Amino acid sequence: MSELTAIYYIWRRELIRFYRSKSRIIGSLGMPFFFLAIIGTGMGSVVQVANGSYLDFMTPGILSMVVLFGSIFSGVTVIMDRQFGFLKETMVAPVNRTSIVIGKALGGATTAVIQGMLMLGIAMLLGAHIEIVDLLPAMALMFIVSVMFVSLGIAIASTMEDMHGFQLVMNFLVMPMFFLSGALFPLNMAPELIRWLSYIDPMTYVVEASRYLLVGYSTMPIEMSGGVIGIFLIVSVTLATWLFNRIES
Amino acid sequence: MIGLVSAKSTEAKNAIETDGLTKRFGTLSAVDNVSLKISKGEIFGLLGPNGAGKTTLISMLVTMRRPTSGHAKVNGYDIQKEAAKVRDSIGIVFQDPSLDEELTAYENLDLHAAMYKMNRKETEARIKEVIKMVELEDRLHNIVKTFSGGMRRRLEIARGLLHCPDVLFLDEPTIGLDPQTRQHIWSYIKRMRKEHGITIVITTHYMDEADLLCDRVAIVDHGKIIALDRSSTLKDSLGGDILAIETPCSEKLKEAFGGLEWVGEAKCHDGRLILRVTKGEQRIPKLMDIARKKGIEVSSVSLHKPTLDDVFLHYTGKTIREEEVSPNQSLRARVASRRRSG
Numbered sequence: 044m045s046e047l048t049a050i051y052y053i054w055r056r057e058l059i060r061f062y063r064s065k066s067r068i069i070g071s072l073g074m075p076f077f078f079l080a081i082i083g084t085g086m087g088s089v090v091q092v093a094n095g096s097y098l099d100f101m102t103p104g105i106l107s108m109v110v111l112f113g114s115i116f117s118g119v120t121v122i123m124d125r126q127f128g129f130l131k132e133t134m135v136a137p138v139n140r141t142s143i144v145i146g147k148a149l150g151g152a153t154t155a156v157i158q159g160m161l162m163l164g165i166a167m168l169l170g171a172h173i174e175i176v177d178l179l180p181a182m183a184l185m186f187i188v189s190v191m192f193v194s195l196g197i198a199i200a201s202t203m204e205d206m207h208g209f210q211l212v213m214n215f216l217v218m219p220m221f222f223l224s225g226a227l228f229p230l231n232m233a234p235e236l237i238r239w240l241s242y243i244d245p246m247t248y249v250v251e252a253s254r255y256l257l258v259g260y261s262t263m264p265i266e267m268s269g270g271v272i273g274i275f276l277i278v279s280v281t282l283a284t285w286l287f288n289r290i291e292s
Numbered sequence: 293m294i295g296l297v298s299a300k301s302t303e304a305k306n307a308i309e310t311d312g313l314t315k316r317f318g319t320l321s322a323v324d325n326v327s328l329k330i331s332k333g334e335i336f337g338l339l340g341p342n343g344a345g346k347t348t349l350i351s352m353l354v355t356m357r358r359p360t361s362g363h364a365k366v367n368g369y370d371i372q373k374e375a376a377k378v379r380d381s382i383g384i385v386f387q388d389p390s391l392d393e394e395l396t397a398y399e400n401l402d403l404h405a406a407m408y409k410m411n412r413k414e415t416e417a418r419i420k421e422v423i424k425m426v427e428l429e430d431r432l433h434n435i436v437k438t439f440s441g442g443m444r445r446r447l448e449i450a451r452g453l454l455h456c457p458d459v460l461f462l463d464e465p466t467i468g469l470d471p472q473t474r475q476h477i478w479s480y481i482k483r484m485r486k487e488h489g490i491t492i493v494i495t496t497h498y499m500d501e502a503d504l505l506c507d508r509v510a511i512v513d514h515g516k517i518i519a520l521d522r523s524s525t526l527k528d529s530l531g532g533d534i535l536a537i538e539t540p541c542s543e544k545l546k547e548a549f550g551g552l553e554w555v556g557e558a559k560c561h562d563g564r565l566i567l568r569v570t571k572g573e574q575r576i577p578k579l580m581d582i583a584r585k586k587g588i589e590v591s592s593v594s595l596h597k598p599t600l601d602d603v604f605l606h607y608t609g610k611t612i613r614e615e616e617v618s619p620n621q622s623l624r625a626r627v628a629s630r631r632r633s634g
Contacts (some may be wrong), residue, residue, distance in 0.1 A: 044410040060394045060443035063435075128390035132451075135354050136407035137379035291357055 049138045050146040056118065057150025061157075073112055075105045075162050081167050081278065082227075092229055095172070102163070102171040103253040104226025108113035108183070109162045110155050111147040111246060114189040115217055117151025118196015120204055121287075129291075133243060144197060148280070151196070152189035159185045173257055181256045187248050191276040201286035210211045220246045229261050307491035308353065310602075315348050322348040323462035325362070330493065330508075330526060335485055336497040337506030337523075341612050345515035346495035347387055350461050354384050355492075365585055365612075366456050380408070381540045383457035385448045387495075388462045393437040397428060397447050400436060401454055408455040422450035425480060429476035442456045442473035449480060459491045460484065466501060471524050497612060511604055518607045525596045530606055531556040532595040533572030535579070537565045541588055548586045549579065572597070 061067070083105075085183040092100040124130040133143055160182065167173055199212055223237065224246035230238050243249045248268040255261035255268070314322040323345045330336045338346045348504035351357045353366055355375040363370065369377040391400050405415040423429050436444065445465065452460055455512040464479070466474040482505070484490055491548065496502050502509045503523050510520040519526055533555075539545050542560040549555050551565065555577065556568035569575050572595045583590050604612050 048409070049407050052403050056392065056395065056399075056403055059399065060392075063394055065465070124392075127393060128386065128388045129392045130390075131356070131386055132390045132392075132404070133407065135356055135379055135384055136404070138407045140521050194508075 046139055046142045046177060050142050050149070053133075053143055053146025054150040054153065057147060057154060060120075061154040063184070068161075071109065071116075071158050072161055073164065074112075075109050076165055078105050078108075079171075083169065087150050088244035096170075096259065098166070098169065098171050099173075099258050100168040100229070100260070101227065102173065103181070103257045104224065104250050106159050106162055106181070106257070107188070107224065107253055108221050108226055109187050109250045110159045110189050111217065111221060111249070113155035113158045114151055114169055114192030115196040115199075115212070117147070117154060117189075118193040118198075118201045118283075119209055119212070120151075120180065121197055121200035122148070122206055122209065125200075126205055141188075141284050144194070144284050144287050146196060148190050148193045152186050155189035155193070156182060158184045176226055181253060184249075184252055184256055187276060188272065191245070191272065191279050194276075194279040195285040198279060198286045201283070201290055220244050223247065224250045225262075226250050229262070245271070248272050248275075251281075303518070305332065306330060306365075307435060308336075308364070308366050308493065310353075310362065310364040312358050313349070313364050314361045315345075315357060316360045316478045316629050321345075321515045323352065323359075326515075326517055327362075327509060328363070328517060328520065330491060332491055334488045334508065335481065335492045335494065335506050338493070338500040338512050339497065339604075339612075340495075340512035341497055341501070342439050344497075344512045346512055347463055349512070350384075350463055350493070350495060352616065354382060354461055355379055365550040373453070381458045381462045383452035383455065385445075385452045385465055387467065389444055389448070391436050391444060391451075394435065396433050396435050398432045399441075400447065400481065401451055404451050404454055410455060418454050422453050425453075425483070426450045432569070442469050442476075445469060445473070445477065446480075449477065453484065456488070457490065457587055459493065461513060462492065462494045462499070464495055464497075466498070474501075481505060482492050486535065499612070511600070511601065511607065513604075513608050519603060520634040523600055526603045528570070529574075530569035530598045530602060531568045535565070535567040535572055535576070536594045536596070537590055538553060538563065538578070538592040539565060539588060541581075544586070545583060545590075547589050548582055579583065593627065 079098065079101065082153050083101050087097040090097045121130065122136040124133070134140075142192075158203070161179075163173065163178065163181070186239070199216075203209075223241045223244045225241060226246070230241050230247070248263075251261050252265060252268040252272060255265045306329045311327050313323060313326045314321065325593065326349060338349065340346055340479070348357065352359050353364060353371060356404070357376050358372065361619070365371065366378045367381045369381070371378055388617075392403070399552070401419045401423070402415065405418070407424065419432075423432055426449060428443060428446060428450070431439065437449065439447065449465070452462075460565050465481070466477050469477070478501070481492060481494070485492055494501070494506060506523065507524045508521060509526060510517045511526070512518070537545065540563075542563060542565040545565050546558050546560055549558060554570050557568075558565065558567050560566070576593055576595070579592065580593070601611050604610070
């Protein structure tokens with residue numbers, strides 16, 4: 044019971060911090076907005092994918108991107124906590140470290156879902172065809188995916204000393220994960236090397252699943268994308284818990 | 293068996309006991325075979341230059357780092373086998389800031405209470421109490437980012453006390469603060485002990501802090517405790533106060549004082565006679581009497597009480613200031629220690 048209270052408070056801390064950083068919210072929506080508004084509509088006049096518009100094709104991909112970036116960032120705030128000293132306060136408290144990981148993962152996931160929903164609103168304003176009834180399952184998917192990526196962020200952050208490594212993670216892990224996921228182009232038409240690499244990218248399955256839920260188009264069955272997401276979820280949460288428990292100070 | 297252990301824990305006479313506690317980073321012994329006992333209700337000081345190993349010693353006692361060898365008990369609980377119980381019963385104010393700057397003072401305290409499993413009613417009552425003690429009531433709902441260094445320090449002390457710990461660890465509580473704020477913090481520390489009888493362990497590299505605040509002081513250098521006692525006893529152990537008597541005939545005066553058993557070392561230096569005398573201020577009239585009887589003129593007398601720095605000098609051959617590691621060296625040590633802890 045009391046561990047649950049601690050988890051709740053750690054979750055709430057993430058929300059308070061998110062709410063107070065208005066610039067972070069606006070900033071995080073800037074890039075997806077330009078992707079949709081410029082690339083989405085610009086490419087839309089020359090490209091048609093499957094049987095919908097390019098904007099419809101792209102929206103689930105950009106949604107996944109928002110969730111990915113938001114979640115990884117939330118996870119990596121562990122490094123900021125370390126730099127500003129707050130991490131020590133949690134490390135010496137008589138609270139289970141796994142509870143801290145859970146609270147942080149749930150908190151980061153909540154904020155990522157809020158960002159994703161805001162972004163979906165923007166996409167709909169720009170003319171993407173999304174049914175309101177599809178929003179709830181998409182939200183549930185985003186939440187699960189965020190827990191997975193926040194955990195990945197925590198796992199990475201637990202092994203890093205300071206924010207310098209964050210750029211490295213963004214450029215060499217997060218960006219390739221996004222570009223290889225098929226968020227921007229259909230993978231079944233891509234060169235073999237890219238297609239092969241995309242299969243080991245968890246983002247591919249996230250994009251496939253959200254496209255299935257939002258626009259009803261997918262190159263793989265939902266059982267497969269859902270199953271792979273489940274496996275990645277377990278792996279990243281386990282990894283985050285293990286690495287976070289190993290931090291000594 | 294379990295019953296026996298817990299009974300022993302609550303009745304533990306000493307708040308802290310360490311036995312051969314050691315922490316090594318590679319070849320460097322940050323804490324080297326430290327054995328000490330700290331009684332309940334004591335204000336205990338760890339005095340030494342930066343880099344002497346005080347913080348490493350504390351971080352083992354608060355279960356943040358695991359010792360390389362040796363044992364320690366805090367409130368009767370083993371720091372390795374019963375880490376959770378140790379954490380429950382202690383409060384810590386770190387050397388570096390550890391507040392969440394984006395949250396308000398209240399939110400910081402509230403989160404702390406949740407992590408220490410305090411119930412709602414208790415939390416509200418204690419927050420009111422501690423925030424009043426550190427005189428930050430009017431800033432309770434302000435974001436910590438807007439606080440000055442002294443205010444943050446006070447808030448951290450309030451937070452360390454929130455869950456009524458039996459032992460409070462203060463790592464350099466007044467570092468970088470102005471004299472007025474330091475005085476303030478010292479008075480809180482004294483009040484906490486007086487009103488709640490809690491044990492307080494302070495690390496400091498300020499002599500005056502150790503001297504004015506602590507019941508007993510352990511002088512730490514290179515990871516070892518080189519002296520441990522009441523600060524007055526430590527200072528007395530040097531053989532008393534230093535009297536400098538200015539006189540035209542210092543050699544003659546030295547001879548005159550020769551027979552007195554309470555005069556220790558005596559030497560003539562630069563037209564002055566330098567004496568080591570126990571209870572110096574009480575001896576001055578007597579010495580002056582002797583001088584007058586011998587007809588020796590004395591133009592001035594100055595008394596210098598030994599400080600803890602003199603004690604440090606006595607045991608290490610250096611003053612604390614000289615011992616301070618260069619910023620470069622300490623940075624390297626810190627990097628090395630972090631690498632190993634990751």
